[in-house]
Amino acid sequence: MIAIVDYDAGNIRSVLNALRRVGASDYVLTASREMLRAASHVILPGVGDASVAMQSLRDKGLAGFIPTLKQPVLGICVGAQLMCESSEEGGARCMGIFPTKVRRFAPVPGLKIPHMGWNSLRLSSRAESRDLSSPLLSGLADGDYVYFVHSYYPEVCTQTIATSNHGIDFSAALASDNFFACQFHPEKSGAAGEQILKNFLAL
C-alpha cells in the first residue's frame, strides 16, 4: 500500500494518474499517522506556497512525524522543499531532513521565473568528484530532461543526487537514507519520470 500524504497542498490527481500509469493501483490518500506508518511507500506531493504547505503539515500533526518514517518517502516539488531545513518562501522553517536551504531564484536579465519547462539533469559532479548515483535515478542518463515548475530551489548539498541549472546549479533531486526528493515533477516528466516512479516503488 502506497500512502499519499493528504494535507490540502498537493497536485494529487497528477500523482494518482502517474501511479496508475506505472501499474501501481494500491494507494490511499491519508493524513492518518497509523496509515502512513503502515504504508510500504509514502509520497509527499505539494504545490503552492511552501510556508502555507508547511503550516498545513503542522496543523495535521505531521511535520514532526514524517521525519520519523522508516519506509521509502518521496517528496515532490514543494513536498521536496518541505524536507529541507528552511525556505525563503514565507520564511518557512521546514522538516530538516536534508541539510540544505530553499532559496528564490535571483532575478537575472534573460532568466525567466518561474523556472518552467524541461531541463536536463546532471547526475555526476566532476567538480566535487562525488558519486551521485542513487537507486532513485537508476536507468537515467546524464543530460536526461525532466519537467520543472518552481520559483524556489533547494541549494546543492551533500545529499544532492542530481543537479540542474537555471542561472545557478541547484538540487534537482536529493536522497538521504529512506528519504528521497524531486524538485521536478516525475509525474509529468515523460518516460524519464515514469522510470523514477518505478524506481521509487521498487525500493
Added chain:
Amino acid sequence: MVAKRIIPCLDVKDGRTVKGVHFVDLRDMGDAVELGARYAAEGADELVYLDISASAEGRKTFCDLVGRVAEKLNIPFTVGGGISTLDDAARLLDAGADKISVNTAAIKNPGLIDAIAGKYGSQFVVIAIDARVVDGRWMCTTHGGRNATDLELFSWAREAADRGAGELLFTSMDHDGTRDGYPCETYAALAEVLPIPIIASGGAGCIQHIADVLTKGRADAALAASIFHSGEIPIPTLKQELRKQNIPVRI
C-alpha cells in the same frame, strides 16, 4: 538550460479532434486521447487541446475528455477555448489540466487573469493573443480573429503579464495559415519587454521557420497544428534538426 518546447495543438469539437492526422495506424483518428499520447511518445514536450465546440453539451464533453487525457498523458498539457469564468478554470484544473489558456474572455474581462492566477498560480494561466497589423500597429482581435479591438498587442501583453499570466501564446493572424514563417522581429520585441515565456504560433511551413522563431524570434516554444497533423514534419525529425542547429531541445 531550459529546453525549447515543441507543442502540437489539437482542435477538439464535441470531444473529437477535427483536423486530419497522419497516423494511419491509429484505431480512431478522431480520438483526442490516443492522438495526444502518440504525440507524447514521439517527443512532443507539451500539448494544447483547444475546445472549439459551440454548445454547452460540447463543453461538458470536453471536460470529460480532459480527465481522460490527464490519465493517459505523461507530459504537461494546456487546455483552452471558451474559458470565461473562474469556475470554468477550476473545472478544468480538477479534471487534470496543467494550464489553461484564456483569450477573448480575458480581453472582455481582464480581471479574469488576476482571479485565476491569484487562486491557482501564474504557472496555470496562459494568455493567448491573436493580433494583426492595422495601419502599422499590432492590434488584438477576439473570437479567433473575427472581431477587431482597440487593444494594442504590446500593451495588452504587458498588462496580462502584470495581472499574473505566466506565459504568452501569440498568434499573428497575418501569418496563421500562410506557411510563410513567423514574424520573428515581433516575437523578439515581445521577448525584450516581457518577463514571461513566449509560445510562437501560426505560420510555420517548414523546419527552418521553427528554428528561426526559437533563435531570432527568441521564442521559448513553438506551437503548430497542420504541419504535425499532416505528417509533413515528424517531431523526431524536427528535434534532430533543431539540435543540429545548437537549439536546446529534449530528445
